[in-house]
Amino acid sequence: QVQLQESGPGLVKPSQTLSLTCTVSGGSISGGSYYWSWIRQPAGKALEWIGRINTSGTTDYSPSLQGRVSISVDTSKNQFSLKLNSVTAADTAVYYCARWVFDIWYFDLWGRGTLVTVSS
């Protein structure tokens, strides 16, 4: 059974870079037609789509975060990663990694999420 697990620092200082990794276990990140995605949720607020990558390295980003966000994939480690530059308090959120199934067109798997707080 494929599972996703986010990891990374829970506290980031303003103006610094938020870095998170999602580890795929129970299956290969390279198998199937998937987009590996990041989504975030500020406390008490709605979900926000951040961006995605496939194993060919093709990326798509939210226009609202374009220029600050970067997603990469490491197939040898079965991981994909998120970097968000120049963070502010507004970037404080629970960050989820998720799998988008390209053939059927939906998110079928989500990680448990990890809280990242931006504070000095």
Add this chain to the structure above:
Amino acid sequence: DIVMTQSPLSLPVTPGEPASISCRSSQSLLHSNGHKYLDWFMQRPGQSPQLLIYLGSHRASGVADRFSGSGSGTDFTLKISRVEAEDVGVYYCMHSLQLPHTFGQGTRLEI
């Protein structure tokens, strides 16, 4: 970006009774291929979202048949035929017609 608007934002329900949540999109989610690019998720307290309905009306694997989705190009509805205690949580609609995917504000189902 497509704006997704849900109503109500809070929905008190009684176990055994039906419930209905609405979601409206700022532009049609009906593609020329006939698919309606609207999904529904449920998020239980402290958990990650779980897919309930995809492409407007298709129940995801393992989802109870008391959940159903329907709708036209811009107006969609999630119905629970008989609410159970385990249905408590926040329900979100999300469009997948184009990027970026956007979510509704969420509807909190309370018993």
